[in-house]
Amino acid sequence: MKFEKIVDHIAALRPQFRDEIRGCSEEEIATLEKIIGRPVPGDYRTFLTCMGHDTGGITTLHAGGFVVSHMHLSFAKVLKIEKKAKHRLPPRFTLVGELLEDPYECLCLDTEPSASEPHVARISISRSTAPKAGTDGFSRYEAAQSLAELVFAGAFVSFVFPRHRVEALMERAEPQADGPRAADKLLRRMEFTLHPASGGYSAFYTRSDAAALVYQNSRVPLHVRLRAQTVPVARQLVAMLKEHLGFVGSELRE
Numbered sequence: 338m339k340f341e342k343i344v345d346h347i348a349a350l351r352p353q354f355r356d357e358i359r360g361c362s363e364e365e366i367a368t369l370e371k372i373i374g375r376p377v378p379g380d381y382r383t384f385l386t387c388m389g390h391d392t393g394g395i396t397t398l399h400a401g402g403f404v405v406s407h408m409h410l411s412f413a414k415v416l417k418i419e420k421k422a423k424h425r426l427p428p429r430f431t432l433v434g435e436l437l438e439d440p441y442e443c444l445c446l447d448t449e450p451s452a453s454e455p456h457v458a459r460i461s462i463s464r465s466t467a468p469k470a471g472t473d474g475f476s477r478y479e480a481a482q483s484l485a486e487l488v489f490a491g492a493f494v495s496f497v498f499p500r501h502r503v504e505a506l507m508e509r510a511e512p513q514a515d516g517p518r519a520a521d522k523l524l525r526r527m528e529f530t531l532h533p534a535s536g537g538y539s540a541f542y543t544r545s546d547a548a549a550l551v552y553q554n555s556r557v558p559l560h561v562r563l564r565a566q567t568v569p570v571a572r573q574l575v576a577m578l579k580e581h582l583g584f585v586g587s588e589l590r591e
Contacts, residue, residue, distance in 0.1 A: 482537030516559030
C-alpha cells in the first residue's frame with residue numbers, strides 16, 4: 338500500500354493527525370542524500386516530506402514483533418547519525434530510525450529482499466569501526482515488508498490500543514504457514530473487523546470493545562497482541578484464541 342494512503346488511514350484514527358505532522362523540505366532531503374552518497378528510496382522520501390520532523394503523536398513502534406517506545410524516526414536524528422558516522426552503511430541499507438538504548442542498533446530500509454519495495458529491518462552495525470575482513474559486519478532482523486506497514490503499526494499501537502486498558506500477548510511455539518489465515522478466520526468469527534491498512538507481516542483488527550494486532554514473519558511465530566476494555570472480555574477472547582489456535586502464554590496486564 339502506498340504511503341500516501343497510509344496517512345489517510347492514520348488520520349481516520351486520529352482526526353488531528355494531519356495538523357500535527359511536519360515534513361522536511363527538499364533542501365533538507367538533498368542534504369541527507371549528499372551525505373550518504375545516493376538518493377533515498379521513494380517511500381522514505383514521501384515519509385520525510387510528510388512527517389520527517391514530527392510523526393504526529395506516533396510514540397511507539399511495532400518492529401519485528403516487539404512493541405518499543407524508544408525508537409525514533411526523526412529526520413534530525415538520522416541526519417545527526419549520518420554526519421557523525423565514520424563508516425557508511427552498505428549500499429542496500431538506508432537509515433530511517435535509531436534505537437535509543439543501543440548505539441549499534443537501528444532501523445533501515447533494505448532494498449535487497451524486494452525489487453519493488455524496500456523492507457524494514459532492524460540492523461545491528463557499528464558506524465565507528467570498519468567490519469572485519471571477510472564479514473558483513475552486521476546482523477539483520479526483519480521488521481516489516483514496507484515503511485508504510487511499520488508506520489501504520491506504530492499508529493495502531495499509539496492511537497487504538499490506549500482506548501482499551503487490558504492487554505494480553507499470545508504466540509505460537511513455531512511458525513506455521515497457515516497461521517495468519519487461521520487467525521483471520523477466527524477473529525472474524527469473534528466479530529472483529531480487519532482494517533484495510535493490513536498487509537505485509539501485520540494485520541489489524543478492531544471491534545467496539547477490543548483491538549488486536551496479528552504478526553508473523555519467516556522467523557517470528559504467529560503472535561496476537563490483544564487489547565480489551567475489561568478483564569472479563571479479555572479473558573473470554575484469550576480463551577477462544579488459545580483453544581482454536583494453540584497459543585502459549587496469555588498473561589493479562591492492565
